[in-house]
Amino acid sequence: MRRLMAALLTGTVLLTACSTSQGNTNEQPPDEVIPAGPAVAAARGAIPVGTVTPLPGKATALTLDETTRTVAIAVTDPARLLLYPADNLAATPREIPLPGPVEHLTLADGKLLAPVRANGKLLRITLPDGATETLDVTGGPLSATQVGDRTIVALREPGQGIAVLNAAGKLERTINTGFRGVSTVLPAGKKVVVLDELRTAVIEVDPATGELGAGLRSGDATTHAITDRFGRVLAVDTRGGELLAFSTNPLIMRQRYPVPGAPYGIAYDRTRDLAWITLTERDEVVGYNVATGSPEEKYRFATVHQPNSVTVDPKSGRVLVASADGGGVQVVQP
Secondary structure, rough: OOOOOOOOOOEEEEEEEOOOOOEEEEEEOOOOOOOOOOOOOOOOOOOOEEEEOOOOOEEEEEEEEOOOEEEEEEEOOOOOOEEEOOOOOOOOOOOEOOOOOOOOOEOOOOOEEEEEHHHHHEEEEOOOOOOEEEEEOOEEEEEEEEEOOOOEEEEEEOOOEEEEEOOOOOOEEEEEOOOOOOOEEEEOOEHHHHHEOOEEEEEEEEEEOEEEEEEEEEEEEEEEEEEOOOOOOEEEEEEOOEEEEEEOOOOOOEEEEOOOEEEEEEEEEEEOOEEEEEEOOOOEEEEEEOOOOOEEEEEEEEEEOOOOOEEEEOOOOEEEOOOOOOOOOOEOOO
């Protein structure tokens, strides 16, 4: 039987720093690592469970807005956003042209945030009509979130960290001391937790002051992370094959659980306390109950090929998995 490994992460990194305007730092950075990517599964095995709807392109990100019952899927060739009714993916989608590929879609304060790294843009999109506001954000915006009236943007270009935008969408500060390669920003009360892929670490930041708090190593190569209703950060270590759980305030690693098969995409069903993780090495998606002391596998389904992206409908429990190689979007009812 697989056992939970719960411990305070060895190699804790204590970080204190300020915004670039202040420039003070006192850090002990972990070794830089090569970021992990999704694995490529062998030849197709089992038939995907549920229904599969073709997409006019390869999916790079997806999410579901529970309030407007809208599914948003970013695709390439050309880059655009597809908006579907959540209960009818067979409908003709509303298409919104994008200035470049989008790797992360986030819902925040009633808006869909779509950063375009290649063009230095952050799109704030109203659902379901698709009205779009475009903000200029230099430094390679990769993901974004909202804390109070501030928008926090991960900047992936070398020497960058995170940008803090005020309520008007104007740059308030850039915080780049102590980071190597930020990929994800997550809300944690009045702070944010930053996932730095090149350090494979999670780091607390106060966007109001620019101060960095504690940082912890997050496995061999963590690629994606989300928050749950308990205020934890759930992260997938793709190279190490683990699900990691961190509490915040203070930042402590609470759980490490083996998830073989190159885990990559992750979504959380707050109604059922299920973390859904895609296994790109096996073309599978697995649902874990994360409400107890140790994650418990509840579901496992065959998926479309290259299941890099996943989201869940908290109302129905349906799981949506999008293919990154043109295999469409799959809907599974557990």
